[in-house]
Amino acid sequence: xxxxxxxxxxxxxxxxxxxxxxxxxxxxxxxxxxxxxxxxxxxxxxxxxxxxxxxxxxxxxxxxxxxxxxxxxxxxxxxxxxxxxxxxxxxxxxxxxxxxxxxxxxxxxxxxxxxxxxxxxxxxxxxxxxxxxxxxxxxxxxxxxxxxxxxxxxxxxxxxxxxxxxxxxxxxxxxxxxxxxxxxxxxxxxxxxxxxxxxxxxxxxxxxxxxxxxxxxxxxxxxxxxxxxxxxxxxxxxxxxxxxxxxxxxxxxxxxxxxxxxxxxxxxxxxxxxxxxxxxxxxxxxxxxxxxxxxxxxxxxxxxxxxxxxxxxxxxxxxxxxxxxxxxxxxxxxxxxxxxxxxxxxxx
Amino acid sequence: xxxxxxxxxxxxxxxxxxxxxxxxxxxxxxxxxxxxxxxxxxxxxxxxxxxxxxxxxxxxxxxxxxxxxxxxxxxxxxxxxxxxxxxxxxxxxxxxxxxxxxxxxxxxxxxxxxxxxxxxxxxxxxxxxxxxxxxxxxxxxxxxxxxxxxxxxxxxxxxxxxxxxxxxxxxxxxxxxxxxxxxxxxxxxxxxxxxxxxxxxxxxxxxxxxxxxxxxxxxxxxxxxxxxxxxxxxxxxxxxxxxxxxxxxxxxxxxxxxxxxxxxxxxxxxxxxxxxxxxxxxxxxxxxxxxxxxxxxxxxxxxxxxxxxxxxxxxxxxxxxxxxxxxxxxxxxxxxxxxxxxxxxxxxxxxxxxxxxxxxx
Numbered sequence: 277x278x279x280x281x282x283x284x285x286x287x288x289x290x291x292x293x294x295x296x297x298x299x300x301x302x303x304x305x306x307x308x309x310x311x312x313x314x315x316x317x318x319x320x321x322x323x324x325x326x327x328x329x330x331x332x333x334x335x336x337x338x339x340x341x342x343x344x345x346x347x348x349x350x351x352x353x354x355x356x357x358x359x360x361x362x363x364x365x366x367x368x369x370x371x372x373x374x375x376x377x378x379x380x381x382x383x384x385x386x387x388x389x390x391x392x393x394x395x396x397x398x399x400x401x402x403x404x405x406x407x408x409x410x411x412x413x414x415x416x417x418x419x420x421x422x423x424x425x426x427x428x429x430x431x432x433x434x435x436x437x438x439x440x441x442x443x444x445x446x447x448x449x450x451x452x453x454x455x456x457x458x459x460x461x462x463x464x465x466x467x468x469x470x471x472x473x474x475x476x477x478x479x480x481x482x483x484x485x486x487x488x489x490x491x492x493x494x495x496x497x498x499x500x501x502x503x504x505x506x507x508x509x510x511x512x513x514x515x516x517x518x519x520x521x522x523x524x525x526x527x528x529x530x531x532x533x534x535x536x537x538x539x540x541x542x543x544x545x546x547x548x549x550x551x552x553x554x555x556x557x558x559x560x561x562x563x564x565x566x567x568x569x570x571x572x573x574x575x576x577x578x579x580x581x582x583x584x585x586x587x588x589x590x591x592x593x594x595x596x597x598x599x600x601x602x603x604x605x606x607x608x609x610x611x612x613x614x615x616x617x618x619x620x621x622x623x624x
Numbered sequence: 625x626x627x628x629x630x631x632x633x634x635x636x637x638x639x640x641x642x643x644x645x646x647x648x649x650x651x652x653x654x655x656x657x658x659x660x661x662x663x664x665x666x667x668x669x670x671x672x673x674x675x676x677x678x679x680x681x682x683x684x685x686x687x688x689x690x691x692x693x694x695x696x697x698x699x700x701x702x703x704x705x706x707x708x709x710x711x712x713x714x715x716x717x718x719x720x721x722x723x724x725x726x727x728x729x730x731x732x733x734x735x736x737x738x739x740x741x742x743x744x745x746x747x748x749x750x751x752x753x754x755x756x757x758x759x760x761x762x763x764x765x766x767x768x769x770x771x772x773x774x775x776x777x778x779x780x781x782x783x784x785x786x787x788x789x790x791x792x793x794x795x796x797x798x799x800x801x802x803x804x805x806x807x808x809x810x811x812x813x814x815x816x817x818x819x820x821x822x823x824x825x826x827x828x829x830x831x832x833x834x835x836x837x838x839x840x841x842x843x844x845x846x847x848x849x850x851x852x853x854x855x856x857x858x859x860x861x862x863x864x865x866x867x868x869x870x871x872x873x874x875x876x877x878x879x880x881x882x883x884x885x886x887x888x889x890x891x892x893x894x895x896x897x898x899x900x901x902x903x904x905x906x907x908x909x910x911x912x913x914x915x916x917x918x919x920x921x922x923x924x925x926x927x928x929x930x931x932x933x934x935x936x937x938x939x940x941x942x943x944x945x946x947x948x949x950x951x952x953x954x955x956x957x958x959x960x961x962x963x964x965x966x967x968x969x970x971x972x973x974x975x976x977x978x979x980x981x982x983x984x985x
Contacts, residue, residue: 306901338714338865339898345862346902349909528721530702530737532714533865561674563898567718570672574725587674 291317291482296590302350308559309483309589310476311343318347322356329360338533338564340476399441403448407431410455412500415492417460425489427454466497467608470546472539473557474565477588478502484557485594487586487601491555494605499551501542502535520545527571536564540571547579552608554581555601560589582608625757626652628695628731630685631659631795633678633716634703636787636821637848641774642699643794645750648766649758654695655795656685658788659828663688668925670726676894677829677925678822679715679722686723690730697732697757704739710867713899781848786834787825813943814843816879818907819892820868821848829923830892831932837890840940845884847875854878864906869899876907880914887943888917890936895924917943 289295295316302319303312318329329347348360407428415424431451438447469491477483478500491498521531524541531537543554556572558565569585576583584604586597627646629635635642639655646653656663659681667684689695702720703712711717720735736753740746747767754763780790815837817824824846827835837844848871855874864870879886889911893900904920911918919939921932 304901304905306896306898307905308898308901311901339902342862342864342902345860346905349906353909353912527725528718530704530717530721532718534714536714536718561896561898561901563714566672566674567714567722569674570722571718571725 289320291480295320300590302354306561308339308474308562310340310474310480310559311346312590313476313480313483314343315347315350318351322351322358326358329358340534396439396441396444399444400435400438403444404432404435407435407448407451407455410452412488412492412498414455414458414460415489416466416495416497417462417464419459419461421493423458424455424492427458431455464495466495467552467605467612468497468499468550469605469608470542470551470554471498471500471557472535472542472546472554474535474539474559474562475502477557477559483559483588484586485588485597487555487557487597490598490601491605494602496552496605496608499546501538523548527575528568532564532567534562534564536568539565539568540575543572543575543581543583544579547575547581551581552612553604554583555604556583556585558585558587560587562587582611625697626654626695627734628689628698629653629655630682630689630698630700631656632682632685632826633719633822634712636825638774639791639794640777641770642701644773645753645766645770646699648769649754649761649763651758653794654689656688657796659684659826661828664828664925672722672726674896675715675722676897677923678820678826678894679719680925681822681826681829682719683723683726686727686730690727695731697734698730699734701734701736701738704737706738706740706867707742708863708867708870710863710865710870712868713866782851784845784849786844786846787821787848788827812841813887813940813947814845814884815888815890815940815943816845816847816876816886817890817892818847818872818876818879820872820894823892823894823923830921831929833890833892833921833932833936836933836936837940840937842940845879845886847872847879850875850878864899864902866899869903872903873906873910877910880910880916886916887947888919888939890939891918891920893920893922895922917946 291313295313298319299312299316303315321329344360351358351360411424411428418424431447431454434451435444435447438444471478471488471491479502481489488498488500520538520541522541523544524537527544528537528540539556539558543556546554556565556569558569565587572583572585575581582604584600586600588597629639629642631639635655643653643655663684664677664681665684666687667680667682670687671680671683686698686700689698700720700723703716705711715722720733724730724733734753734757736749738749740749747763750767750770751763754761754766777787777790781787817834817837823830824834827833834844834846855871855878858874858877864873876889880889889907891904891907893904908918917939919935921935
């Protein structure tokens with residue numbers, strides 16, 4: 277999007293171990309993992325020669341709305357001379373929003389092109405979401421382990437190259453067809469597991485150690501509660517997610533910021549839809565998720581749905597996550613068997 | 625009716641108001657005792673492991689009040705906001721639900737929503753409470769008495785007394801007959817102790833560090849001693865979102881810039897406190913700008929008094945040496961010992977089971 281607004285865009289490398297090593301030196305100890313990954317990504321982008329960073333702001337009570345401000349202070353303290361633009365929600369701080377947008381728009385740009393660009397970016401986001409959803413519904417049934425992921429990766433590259441609306445549409449149709457042609461075993465009965473939690477760690481595979489794919493390769497159907505395009509629409513343009521908030525109300529009636537209320541509401545919805553279990557993903561020390569976690573045992577008790585909470589930070593090893601997720605899946609299988617009256621395999 | 629008030633979190637700021645209010649309406653108020661080992665242990669047992677220690681302590685106080693039929697109801701308002709745009713920490717917003725999910729059996733909770741943008745809303749809230757819980761009482765008298773009690777409390781603190789010394793009218797504490805204010809004690813060193821009221825004034829949690837500093841002859845200034853009006857001068861382009869965090873940060877800047885000539889800052893924080901991750905860093909920048917030393921004491925349920933003592937003593941020693949003219953002690957990261965340069969680094973989490981001491985000499 278910014279390339280089309282007339283800037284050179286430096287895409288930082290995807291977050292890695294190196295990103296975290298860089299950042300643990302400078303970030304506050306108890307800042308959450310999204311804060312640290314973002315700061316690390318900025319540092320890497322700066323090393324590649326970026327002079328301007330665009331980030332988002334927000335209003336509380338979650339900490340994320342203040343990230344931009346603190347990042348700016350930390351980077352200044354490190355001696356970087358950069359411009360950091362913080363885009364505030366247009367309806368809450370209109371002045372700040374328009375000042376930022378105006379200074380981002382470079383010369384020779386006409387506002388007439390703006391809707392066109394927006395439409396294209398939007399179409400792409402939605403296409404990516406749809407292809408990803410398709411990949412998630414196929415992976416638990418795949419016969420050759422890992423094939424879906426391979427096909428999905430190459431589809432993403434195709435989508436990335438697409439520029440015009442028509443090309444995006446073609447690439448999407450092509451991708452969906454390729455995914456559908458993967459050899460599948462439809463006789464399986466995968467467990468249905470909902471993934472809830474804080475948006476960043478739910479969306480960023482590096483932060484959650486690819487837990488969704490991990491689950492699906494164990495043969496469970498993992499439903500993620502948040503997709504990027506859907507969320508952007510709900511929060512940047514219109515107020516969505518009403519039903520989630522309504523579902524949460526008996527357990528938590530106050531907005532606690534971040535995705536705290538959503539975590540509760542979505543657990544309720546998953547339980548109503550007959551899911552086998554829910555996994556909550558949250559950054560270590562994330563306040564809204566801690567509130568949600570404290571209340572989830574009650575939800576779990578009253579609606580009879582098992583919940584596993586994974587707190588993620590820069591020291592979480594993949595092995596730990598894998599062990600806990602495997603144990604959780606085992607538990608769910610046994611639970612289902614017992615419910616269906618089958619003989620329970622009792623171990624050794 | 626006997627109404628229980630847990631001595632934790634925001635009650636360190638608002639106990640006089642609510643105590644007077646309920647008493648004037650004809651109820652008996654029972655305040656839980658000062659935090660002790662039993663209360664802390666109970667709280668740790670009941671609360672979710674990932675909560676910060678002050679919220680665990682609150683669970684402990686609730687458990688104390690709930691046990692043995694001591695009270696008929698527990699008063700636990702959902703504090704949302706007081707007068708500014710900033711709200712309280714999300715944990716405060718979800719507090720009633722967290723508490724009721726944690727316990728199987730509780731006396732009824734009185735949970736009004738404290739969205740107190742202006743004084744009129746506070747009166748409105750009081751009015752609702754009165755209609756529900758004391759239909760024959762007079763809300764106006766109770767409200768007036770409560771307001772003046774709160775104002776008196778506020779004035780005493782601004783004159784330099786510590787809240788725990790002013791609260792014995794409302795609690796069963798042994799009154800502290802030492803009416804002297806903790807400042808100005810004529811101490812040679814002046815230290816600003818910055819942190820949330822429930823961490824700074826809970827002497828069990830912080831290893832009695834205020835009294836300790838006092839005994840060492842250090843004058844102690846806390847954020848609550850700075851009148852709100854003065855704090856407003858330090859509003860930022862974009863303030864933090866949390867009421868107590870803004871108080872700490874803004875009052876901290878007032879103290880640092882005041883004519884008091886503060887020698888150093890002790891930042892009392894809680895393990896895994898969300899807002900403090902921000903506040904701590906911003907305070908660090910403010911101290912750095914003014915070349916003031918700062919130490920962060922991080923509290924958790926395993927905090928031993930010994931660990932805190934050592935750190936405070938070392939910090940005060942360092943301040944004293946600095947004051948005596950050892951200005952070659954540079955701050956924030958590196959200091960020269962004459963032989964070699966030592967770099968102080970933040971300890972990684974988990975390395976130190978008691979309190980972790982941060983980067984400053």
